[in-house]
Amino acid sequence: MIFLTPLALFGLVALPLLYWLVKATPPPPREQVYPSLEILRRLTSGRADTARSPLWLLILRLAAVALLVLGLAQPVWLGRSLTSGADRALVLVLDNGWAAVPHWQERLRAARSLAERHLRAGQDVTLLLSAPDPDGSMAAPFTTRDRARFEERLLALSPHSWPTDRARLASQLRNLDQTGAQSPAHDIVFLSDGVATGSDRALTSALAHRSNPVSDMRWTGCDTMLLAAQQDDHGVLSATVSALACAAPKASPVKPGALTLRVRAENGGTLGLFPLGAAPDKPTILPLPPLLRNRASRIVLERDTGPLPGPSAIALLDEGDHRHPVGLLTQGSQDTPLTGQGFFLAQAISGVGTLHRGTVPELLKQKLSVLIATDGTLADETTRHLVADWVRQGGVLIRFAGPVLASDPQAALHDMARTLLPVPLINGMRQLGGPMSWGKPQILSAFAEHSPFEGLTLPKEVTVTRQVLAEPTPELGSHVWARLSDGTPLVTASAFGQGELVLFHVTGTADWSSLPLSGLFPEMLERLVDRSAGQQDPAVLRTLVPFAMLDAQGNLVPPPEAARPIAVEALGHTAPDVQHPPGTYGPHLASKAFNLGNALPPISDEPMLGKALTPDRVSPDHVLAPWLLGAALLLLLADCLIALWLRGLIGRLTVIGFLIGATLLPVPHASAQAGTAPHAQPSGEDDETPPHQNGVTHGIVPGAALETRLGYILTGHDDIDQASREGLQGLSNYASDRSSAVMGHPDGLTPGKDDLAYYPLIYWPITEDVQEDPKRSVALNSFMAHGGILMLDTQGVGSDLSTRDEGQTRAALKRATSGLVVPPLSKLDDHHVLAHSFYLLHDFPGRVQGLPVWVARSGDDSNDDVSPIIIGAGDWAHAWAMDAQGNTPYAVIPGGDEQRTQAYRFGVNLLLYALTGNYKADQMRVPELLKRMEQ
Template identity: 55%
Template sequence: MIFLTPLALIGLAALPLIWWLIRATPPQPRSQRFPSLLVLRGLHARRADTERAPLWLLLLRVGAALLLILGLAQPVHRPRATPGTSGGSRLILVLDDGWAAVPHWSERLRALRALGDRALRDGRQVMVLRSARGQDGGLPDSFITRDAARFDAFAGRLRPESWPVDRQALIAALHGLPAGASEVVVLSDGVASPQDDALRRALAALGPVSDMRWTGCDVATLGARTDSAAALRVTVKALPCPAARVYSVHARTENGGTLALQTLALPAERNQATAEFPLPAVLRNQTARLTLTDTSSPAPTGPGGIRLLDEGDRRRPVGLITRPGDETPLLGAGFFLARALGPIVELRRGAVDKLLASPLSVLIAPDGTLTQSSTRARVEEWVRQGGELIRFAGPDLAPGQEDAQTPEAPATDPLLPVPLLGTMRQLGGPMSWGKPQKLAPFPETSPFAGLTIPAEVTVSRQVLARPAADLETHVWARLADGTPLVTAAPLGHGEVVLFHVTPGADWSNLPLSGLFPEMLQRLVRRSTGLRDGGTATTLAPVAMLDAEGALVPPPPGARPLDAMRIGHVVPSAEHPPGLYGPRSERRALNLGDSLPDLAPEPLLGAPVAPEGAAADQPLGPLLIALGLLLLLADLALSLNRRGLLARTVAALLLLGSLPQTLHAQNTPNAVPQAALQTRLAYVVTGHDDVDQAVREGLEGLSKYATDRTSAELGPPDGVHPGTDDLAFYPLIYWPVTADTQPDPRRTAALNTFMAHGGILMIDTLGAGTELDPDSESGMRATLRRATEGLNVPPLTKLDDRQILAHTFYLLHDFPGRVAGQPIWVARRGDVALDDVSPIIIGSADWAHAWAIGPDGGTPYAVIPGGDEQRTLAYRFGVNVVIYSLTGNYKADQMKVPALLERMGR
């Protein structure tokens, strides 16, 4: 034990004086009131005056004074067997501050402070070495001090980095230190590296080494890739742990909204697990990142548990114009294009009108699909607005006559990048002197630059471009003899690309090679509207992922990346994890995609548990508290001797109960809160994620309605129909999940609720929509099973002529998280309660659109998105609330013109 204020111990000299004063001053005698003087006859004379204080009172007061004096001296208890106290004039603290230290960073800082403060109080020098390179690209200088205040300020500025530690640089820094006369404590992240043996030798040369470790169960990385079936597969790599772990992977938008959730189990002692993430294309294209959460640990996963998605992860919608016979295996154009594009894009097939009815990134037109003038006009308009049109040659573009002007290939056709010679060039064969041509290297300005050309790819037939002065500016690929193979030209805000061969294997074997899908993938990536002349060979850093998982500006030491090597680069201070390159070619560098499998690091010294670095325990506050308690005990005993203790306790109890009495007088009898304040309700499903989202959604709707209408709504309640009383609620929101089962008690309660004027709003949460397109048939069966026995009147589709469409806001659309879904309400004339529909059924997932998170933001994205859709969802919710509170009062407004006409008469 040590004393931080030893001068306060001078007060111990006053203890003899206190002893003498207490003994010399007896306590005041107790006064006693006698009811009658007759009692005095029974008293015997005895000595009643006190000459000295009793010994117990003397010890009590001296003990209180002693505790107060010792407490003011600030004694500190130091644990015995702790690292950093074995000797040596200097303590060296080696701190791992890379990405793997993030889960236990606060504990590491506490241990660092405790070890450093203890050594400084012993008069030793403290040196701190960090093992991760700084944001300037170099290893931070060692910190050396003997000043406790300076050390605390330094520790308060420490932050972890989002890249791995650099063991090689740390070893070089250790070799520059004098050997011996030091004690070393390593605060290791526990992740193995190839330099561990060299690091152990370098540390041992400095003095005795202690290795402090935290549990490796919280260190994990998240990776993802697209498999051959175009599905997104996520991989979790972690340090082995004795217990099984369950992770949740969230797909999030740029503003943090949750799009989807997938759980992944990692068995005990396993360090890797992979699972398919069922993410529809429409949600995948809106996903900015995947985040990993360990459901059994509150520790953050840091940048290792974040996987940024880039342009290569997007599933862009590509339209393929088809004709009968195009899907014939090994013969049809659609057969080869579907297999080349299927794994990398969302491929849609059909006629032009059907394809252009929904948003597209690229439109592919094989030969013969653009023959009608109306079709050509619509495609031209689409391209001018920013579309990417990819065309392929064929017999229709080369009818076999020189300079032929066919309806599809006139010399000035806007849907062709260059004018064509109306003939086909044949290379090789019995009627040709030539031989099939190989491909020439791609020009540096071509989007295909950098792609490897297989030596076996040849072209036997092609459509020739008409010679022109600017032909070279339109050529992206050519044959070995210089004739164009792929040409392109801008058209309005879009672009037209022409392959001078067919997409099948009849004119060339290019569609049979791996080069063909790579070329198409490069073209699809160009469909963002940024025409910069070709694929960038170097990608400049745009944003860095910091230790807290936020995207921040790149550090000064960040360097550009080679676009061809980004998949093989391990994140570092020079190449931090984050986003690189222009918007149209943005690539993400992720820890989980680049790091090897994680393995535990061998011990670098004597093992030490983090508890061994517990901070010194100050005893001063405890001693002062005990001294004050003794003084209170002395006061109580003194009051008791004077007969005032009971009165004092009664007075204190009366004062303590007075606030509770006043509160009880102002509090009404216990009644349900829904009876005192209008509240919305929702049926509890038992799924925590669904119940939380619905509760946040109804909270957001209640606040929105309170701010904009005269309705004052309280927080929503979760109810169990058949158990809870539903009579207090005007509206109950029922989210139907796939595992909902029939319940007669619930059905009876809901029937009674609707019969007495309540409105039941059933939502299947986007089943059968783009959120979950494969669940439509299953949800229909679930809905029939869940509503079995429910008194549902004949239904009709909600339109803008229904009262619900203009109860408060005048609406024509009723979107939720998903737009365009039908809503079913009771048919007019078939409802007993004044034509007020007791039930509303839909699948637009309104709760997620209404939801307001704890930070006040909207955590769930809407589809297809935009603030306007969310505003319409809120307005429809307000209409439903007012409809449930007021019924059909708006219907009377339809009679206003007739009433005014009658009054005018």
């Protein structure tokens, strides 16, 4: 321990003087006997003045003054230090690359602790950083003897998302020796991230001939992980994780089961949770349905405590990992099953991308990559103008010929903005074969090398009997992607703005050719969809410009100053650095992901650079002055109270209470820390159910009896139960904000064990492992018989979002309802009371939409004509879910926020329906009742 103000210790000299003053007493009186005053000896005084202070009070006052003097001397309790002493200068080398993110704050505290003793001794402390700055240069060595400046420098530091450059760091160490900027006698301490790089040998060589002591401090590598994501030719996503071995001897190894892969959408919503396999370094398949995979933006590696920090635990997904959304524009009878163009094209696109139908304004409001227009749908000039603006911004328009296009005189114009055709056409239609033609049906010719259809197998049975012809021009050959055997174009294309115009010179049905009936047709459409989103420009195809980079916190930010483009052919084998940080490259609609996990080899341990050190051998210095001065102040205050008590001005209980309070002052802090420990299992006859588990109070007065709460049945699956809790909490908040219902927090319930009578609505997500339970069925039947509503949700089974087997889920639903009194059901429509109990609704979506909802048929007066059971697959809990921060963690497909609002509104209708019954239905009969009263 040292004193920053040692001269203040001279105040201890005053302690003997204080002792003499406090102990001083007046001289004893001279005794004189007066017999006549003997009666005065028998009188007792009501108040006695002490001649001297009690010994305990004297000690109290001396301790207070001593603590005051020691506090003013500013003592510091020195922590443990790994350096040889304060008589030498110190060089701190701090790794600040991506691998330093997990323990960044611990690294700063260690650097502060290591430097404090040297700075107090007036020695130089030099700080070196191993990762380049955003401008590409290495940070200059920072040398100081001022503690405040060193602290300011540390607070200004932050880690980077690219690796360290140990070769340039070695050059800086050599320059320190050559320029004499550092004292010859100095210690070197590396605060290393422990991850091996390709430039480690250069740093080891620079340290080999140094006589200065070198130490290497390592943190546990259990948090240093590298996530890589891949997608095969069939669109199946998989992920692998490489982890650094735990460097700390006492660190427990990472349990693979504790790791989870969370797939997130662009807006941050969760699309899927997948536990990591027993072997993290082996590919883990992520079985996402196509509709969710198309919206996946990133994969995040998480533990039970939350996401792992840093960009290495994030794998971005580029446009090549998505099936691009496709819009289909048809009209009239073109959607006729088995014969219409809309039917043929929808079947061909179903295995290629996400298909959307509607009018041009409706389709262009969505994020489409491709718009397919059948013959006659672009005849209106206003429609062509809207589509032209969309194509200029990077969209791909695929048109099909037909009688309308063949007879359109504007098709011969050379103005693509007006015609939306890649090439001008000859008026009329060419017919091959038949009684009015000398020719015969033509087959396809081999695709050219520049064609996107290159490599596709040509079926011999595909023939063309009619087509529209392109006007012969010198540059026509550069626009042809597919030809017939006689050389006439079958498919032509041309760039338009940042988008592309593509024309099939035949119809999308089998009346002009047999192409739509072949397997080649969906393959051609798949090639066109894959090259969509503005990838037509050859310069863009060759070079990818930095678009958005991952920072150390995993957020997408603008690229740093030193970021440079990456050639497409070099994307797979480019090493990440400050010029090529992880992130996305290329145009926004055609960006390519560049991830640390895919660009770096599996991480391995870096060789030790010196004496091995661990962070637990370093502790910071502790300033004792605040504690000493605080204790002195309490003692002086206690002395004042005791003096008042001795004079009889205050009671004894006041002093005792103050002393007890001062003694127990640290107790609340300890209690707060103890409160974070796991709760002990309460003793009693039923040890399986704690008194407050899942929000249900098993005491005399349940919490649900004091406020209105919703309930959900516990399934035993933590992720599903959490979604149910967050979903009902989100619905309760939404209903409380927008109606007169005041809702409490939801409770997790076990029918047959918990009292269900206090809940108006119970939500039950059906899982495939649910089993029959007679005790549960009896409790739920009693709940429904007394006016409660039970809502069963199969969580999206039957939609494109679900990968669960419908047969198994149907069997699970049958087991769940076994023993339940289920009335005859009918499909919920907009005439039911649920459709207008609060909001006027026409559909009832959850996380998915379009799936039916089943309610009891009307006419049952035993329950006030209210359906006791509701069954659906909308996955409403995930749509209603709201986390502790007020965010909606799960994505809603495909309608986004608008669909989520509709889901909330259906939930409010359901809640008020459960609380108030069919009063809305009675209001509908009011006009008829008034009419009858008049009669």
